[in-house]
Amino acid sequence: MKIEPHTEYALVLERKETIADGVVRLTLRHPDGRPLPPWEPGAHLDLVLTDGLTRQYSLCGDPQDRSVLQVAVLWEETGRGGSRHVHDLLAEGQEVRVRGPRNHFPLTEAKRYLFIAGGIGITPILPMLDRVAASGQDWQLVYGGRTRSSMAFREELEARYPGHVEIHPQDERGLLDLPALLASPEDGTAIYCCGPEALLAAVEQHCTDWSADALHVERFAPKAGADDGPREAFEVELAQSGTVLEVPAGRSILDVVEEAGVVVLSSCQEGTCGTCETAVLAGKPDHRDSVLTGEEQEVGDAMMICVSRSCSPRLVLDL
Template identity: 45%
Template sequence: MTSLQLRVTRVTWEAEGVVGVRLSTRDGSPLPPWEPGAHIDVRLPSGLPRQYSLCGDPQDRRHYEIAVRLEAAGRGGSAEIHGTALVGRELVVTEVRNHFPLDTADEYLLIAGGIGITPLVPMARALASRGAEWAAVYCGRGEETMAFRHELVAVGGDRVRFVDTTQESRPDLKALVGALGPDAVVYCCGPVGLIESVTEICDGAGVRCESEHFGAATPRPDAEAGAEVELELRRSGTTVVAAPDTTLLEAIREAGVEIESDCEEGYCGTCETRVLDGEPDHRDVVLSKAERASGRTFMPCVSRACGRKLVLDL
C-alpha cells in the first residue's frame, strides 16, 4: 500500500469538541487526487492507525483536510489528536480510498449526524458547482457542536437544514425521502442508529441509499458464526481452517501471514482483502452493494464464507 510522509501544517477549532487538521507535503508538491466521499488512513504519533474522511476541497492538491471529534468513550485516536501538539509533526498517510463515491443521479438528499458531516461537505460543494438538484439535513446535539455550518450555508443557503436535536426532534425523514423522485439518491453518514433508520426508510420507498459508518452496524439477526471455513492463502502457499468461533482475520494471522487492520468490527476497511475464488458472506458496512455483488474483495475481520472455502490473495 502506497504511503506518504505528510506534515501537519495547521490545526483549527471547527466546533465544540471538533478540530480540523491540515496535512501537507514537505516540499509543497501536489498530493494524489481524490473525489468527494474519500478517506485516508493516518498513523498517529503513537502508531495507532485511524481512518478519516477528507473534508476539504478536491481541487486543492496542496493539502488534505480532516476533522476529528473528541470521543470520550472512543478507542484513543481522537483523544491523541486533541491532546497532542501536532503542528510541525510528520505523520504517515496511506493512499486515498473511496467506498462512498458521489455517483450521478437526478436528485440528491444528504443526511448527516454529528461528525458524519465530514464526507458530505465536499459532496455539497461538488453538487453546488454542478448546479445539481440537492438538499441536506444536518443533525447535531447543539449548534456549537456542529462543524462547517458557515461553509454549508455559503455553499447551499436554504438548501441546508440544520437541526439541533437538543431543541427539536429529528425531522420527518420518511416524508423527506418519500418526496424524492425515482432517480434520486440519499447519502447518509453519522451514528449507526441514524444510518439504519435512513436505510430502512429508503428501502421501503424504493430510493437508493449510500452510507458510510463511523461505527459497527447492529449485527444481522441471521448472521450466525457459521461453520468452519477453509482459507487458501494463494501467495503464501498456506491453507488454514478457521473454526466457527474464530474470525477469518484471526485465522490468517495464526497462519503467520501479516494483514493490516484497525477497527476489527467491519467499518473501517483497513483489512480489505482480494478474493480469488469462493463467495464471501459480507458482514461489513464498508462495501457498496455493487462491490458486494462482485465478490472481489471482503473484510475478514467480520465476514465469513457462503461456502466452505475461500481463496485469498494473501
C-alpha cells in the same frame, strides 16, 4: 505525487484548529511542499497515530487543492483512543504518518441529490456539495446535530448555499423528521447519509420503498447485526503460496493468516474501514462488513477478512 492507497508516508500538521464544540480540523501538507495524491469526494485518509492505533477520517477539503489534505475529528469520550490522541497529543509542526486517500463512499451520477448528515458525518459530504453545486444539479442538505455550536461547518454552509441547507439542532427542533423527508420515493434521486449508527439505521428503515440503489451510507461503526450468524470452521487457501489454513469458529481470517506470517494491512478490526479488503478468487464469502454495498456483497469477489467468514467449505483468497 504517485502513492498507492496502502502506502504509508509522512505529512506535516500545518494547522490544528477548533471549528466547533469538540471538533478540530487538521490541515496536513507534504514536508517538501510537493503536490499530494488526488482524491474524489467521499474519500478518507488513514492517520497512523501510533503502532496499533490507526484511524480513518473523511477528507473535508477541496479535491482541487493538491497542496493540503484536511480532516475534522470529533472528540469521543467513549472512543477507542483515536480522537483522544488527535485532540490531546498532535501539535502543529509534528510529523503525521498517513495512508491513502481511499474511497468507499463515492459520489455517483444522479438527477437529484438528498444529503442527510448527523454531527461529524458532515465531513465526507462537504466536498460532495461543492461538486454537485458546481454541476448545477438539484440538491438539498439536511444537517442535524446536538446543538448549533457542535455542528462543524454550519455557518460556512448556511452562507455558501442559501436555500439548499436545512440546519436542524436537536436541542431546538428535536430529531430529524425522516418519515416526512423520505415519505415519497423519487426516481433519479440519490440519498447520501453519514452520521451516528442510529441515524443510519433510521434512514435505511425509511428507505425500504426506495429503489435499491438510491441510498448510499458511510458508517463509523458496524451496523446492527452485521456480525450475526453461525460461526463454523472453514478453510482458506492463499493463492499466492498454495497454503491452506483452517479458520476456527472463534477466530477471524485476518488472525489466522497473520499468524501464518502473511502481512495484511488492517485497522478497525470491525468491518468498517475497508483496509483489509481482499480479493476472493473462489468460494462464497459470508459478508459481515459494513463497507460493501449489497450489490458488491452479492458479486462476492472481495471481502473484509477482519470480520467476514465463509458460506463454503473453502475460500481461495488472493494472498
